[in-house]
Amino acid sequence: MSAPLLSVRGLKVHFPVATGKLFGKTPVVRAVDGVDFDLQAGETLGIVGESGCGKSTTGNAILGLAPVTEGEIMFDGRNVAALTGRDRQALWRDLQVVFQDPVSALDPKRTIAQSIAEPLAIHGVGRARRKERVDELMELVGLRPGQRDRYPNELSGGQRQRVVIARALALDPRLVICDEAVSALDVSIQSQVLNLLLRLQRDLGLSYLFISHDLSVVRHISDRIAVMYLGTIVEEAPTDELFARPLHPYTEALLSAVPIPDPLAERAKTARPLQGDVPNPMDLPAGCPFVTRCPLRETGCETIRPAAVEIEPGHRLACHVREREITGTSALDPQR
Known part of the structure; x- marks a missing residue:
């Protein structure tokens, strides 16, 4: 390229x-x-x-x-x-x-x-x-x-x-x-x-x-x-x-909120509106910025910032939990 x-x-x-x-x-x-x-x-x-x-x-x-x-x-x-x-x-x-x-x-x-x-x-x-x-x-x-x-x-x-x-x-x-x-x-x-x-x-x-x-x-x-x-x-x-195939929970929430013609479609039934509060931009979390609204958050997400990792060719993701699901490891793992 x-x-x-x-x-x-x-x-x-x-x-x-x-x-x-x-x-x-x-x-x-x-x-x-x-x-x-x-x-x-x-x-x-x-x-x-x-x-x-x-x-x-x-x-x-x-x-x-x-x-x-x-x-x-x-x-x-x-x-x-x-x-x-x-x-x-x-x-x-x-x-x-x-x-x-x-x-x-x-x-x-x-x-x-x-x-x-x-x-x-x-x-x-x-x-x-x-x-x-x-x-x-x-x-x-x-x-x-x-x-x-x-x-x-x-x-x-x-x-x-x-x-x-x-x-x-x-x-x-x-x-x-x-x-x-x-x-x-x-x-x-x-x-x-x-x-x-x-x-x-x-x-x-x-x-x-x-x-x-x-x-x-x-x-x-x-x-x-x-x-x-x-x-x-x-x-x-x-x-x-x-x-x-959205991987980050924030991307999933955004896509689930996109209006679709058929309100009975499967995606409409599984819409995941965002919960929680948006952090103060003058006092962001030390770790993942999405941690206050993330349904997948684990211990360590609030203190360790996820790096953007190329999960697949051309597909980058910054999420500890999804990274571990796909690759088997993340920065949250003690052995890493």
């Missing part, structure tokens, strides 16, 4: 919390607390989890929008955190983002053409070429030429998100980070935008890091899925395998 386009190792993003106290240790929120993954060129890795799990912060750290406390982010062989000046600006040609809310992402005083042309102007593309490129991009994402001089408030939500996608593609990026890119849209429009993203990936050779809380959406677009919980990835596997 070739070297990954994006490689993240030991990523931590901790935010200090102001308490108003003059003395004592400053508490921190461990938003991302040791994340590892690779993304190959031309594939989509979905990152899924509940709100507050750290998935958006992970994307922001890769983009340089959140400070990295610890760890390494390598993009096409370049250390993202070490880039400055022109090198960092050059990175934005290859790395772009589509955020959740197209209303906030677009300047209401700029026309659609002006918004799409903005990154081209920043990178010194001439006026004539900018006009040509805007026309190409609008056609590429399914916008009509007559919408060129309209303003964001004159478009539907789906059309506005197409404008945001067109702007993200203006500089021919290699990786697009989609952060809840369809969650603000109606279900029928979601499908249209997801199919557009898939077509663009096929035609342009794009790679996606697709961040979402919606497993159904992630399943539709992702080659692989990483499940996050409280700043860590607890399971990662190819999409079909994850849905067919």
Whole structure:
């Protein structure tokens, strides 16, 4: 296998919390607390989890929008955190983002053409070429030429998100980070935008890091899925395998909560809603972050943090109990 386009190792993003106290240790929120993954060129890795799990912060750290406390982010062989000046600006040609809310992402005083042309102007593309490129991009994402001089408030939500996608593609990026890119849209429009993203990936050779809380959406677009919980990835596997054979109890709970058409189906009968309380992100367990809600927890889970282990080719898992069930041993065993 070739070297990954994006490689993240030991990523931590901790935010200090102001308490108003003059003395004592400053508490921190461990938003991302040791994340590892690779993304190959031309594939989509979905990152899924509940709100507050750290998935958006992970994307922001890769983009340089959140400070990295610890760890390494390598993009096409370049250390993202070490880039400055022109090198960092050059990175934005290859790395772009589509955020959740197209209303906030677009300047209401700029026309659609002006918004799409903005990154081209920043990178010194001439006026004539900018006009040509805007026309190409609008056609590429399914916008009509007559919408060129309209303003964001004159478009539907789906059309506005197409404008945001067109702007993200203006500089021919290699990786697009989609952060809840369809969650603000109606279900029928979601499908249209997801199919557009898939077509663009096929035609342009794009790679996606697709961040979402919606497993159904992630399943539709992702080659692989990483499940996050409280700043860590607890399971990662190819999409079909994850849905067919989830191993981590958190993944099982998420999948059991996905709505299905037949309420009498077996999976509906065996739904396992999450129990227990979510830990304070300023005071996480020393061991497994899921221990306070885990139906499988054993003595030692609260003190020994499980490492992500490749249980099967391409299937990684961070769970002491399931690791022992599959391999016959875990870090909880005294003899190990």
